[in-house]
Amino acid sequence: MPSTYEPIATTTLGSDTTSYTFTSIPSTYTDLYLVAAFATDNPSSINLNVGNGSIDTGSNFSWTYLLGNGSSASSSRGSGDTRIFSGATNSSNGQVNLLMSFQNYSNTTTYKTVLGRFNDTTNFAFTNVGLWRNTAAINQIRILANGNNLKAGSTFTLYGIKAA
Amino acid sequence: MLNNAIAVYAPQVAPPTNSYESIATVNVGSGGVSSIDFTSIPSTYKHLQIRGISKDGRTGIWISDIYIRFNSDSAANYSHHKMWGDGSSAGADGSANVTEINWSGFFGTASYSNYGAGILDVLDYANTNKYKTVRGLAGVDQNGSGRVGLQSGNWRSTSAITSISLIPLVANFAQYSSFALYGIKG
Secondary structure, eight states: OOOSEEEEEEEEOSSOBSEEEEOSOOSOSSEEEEEEEEOBSSOOEEEEEEESSSBOOSSOEEEEEEEEOSSOEEEEEEEEESSEEEEEOOSSSOOEEEEEEETTTTOSSSOEEEEEEEEETTTEEEEEEEEEOOOSOOOEEEEEETTSOBOTTOEEEEEEEOOO | OHHHHHHHHSTTSOOOTTSEEEEEEEEOOTTOBSOEEEOSOOSOSSEEEEEEEEEESOSSOOOOOEEEEETTOOSSOEEEEEEEEOSSOEEEEEEEEESSEEEOSOOEETTSSOOEEEEEEEETTTOTTSOEEEEEEEEEEOSSOEEEEEEEEEEOOOSOOOOEEEEESSSOBOTTOEEEEEEEOO
């Protein structure tokens, strides 16, 4: 039976960098799943962008999140934004993970909805939903440490999930 | 064995090839459907996962729920809890002895161009010694409104799950809603 869940691309950063981008993502899967284990050189917001042919830097994103910080739960949202806010690191060099599911990413009829989990034991447990207001297929995904760097040694893996 | 266990309890790790298999997919056509039913589910997997996008056909309401039932059981044999964030506050609730599991905060509606998304795990579904537990993640964002939530649910039956019904809270699943059922080997 053909593989249903398979790695598309993976990387381990050799040096500190502000962002990492997956490009040329094939349209042959149903969903994409991003797994990232990383650190930043300073406390930083983690932003997600997607695009078709190039990363969309316009105000075409929005997001809603839920987080728990060990003493309380809270929620916030952003609309007409240039990114999907996907978490925040609270320390320098502390390991965190980010898991993002891009449902029906290559569907050219619907806007694109993303579900995420972000975990930083020094900060919060976090889940979010994001929207890219574009019916184009996603073939690029960027993770960015806002104003800071993703540390060398950070790993990013993209999986494709194929429905029958 | 260990790699398969990791693939289930830490789904961020890719399972070995062919341990995660597609069982069935439903794509809703024009006119919509009143429910989506996965039937004749084989007992040969360890866990199940449903992944999908959806909205219902109503206008003016941006969020709704999906009911989940197993093996056509519509009796008060279910319970569930959920927590959510709506962009301004966090909330939580739960219900016991109800007639379905409520997979909440999952829908967009026809007034908008986007669909809610969700992932549901049905754990140890074929085990005839246990009640059945599910966990879910779902959300919809409408660029100025939205909801994201985590859910857990229980079906008080030791029967192996052979069918799963997804039922909109109100109205029908709209065209282009899509759900896929996957089996995970243990």
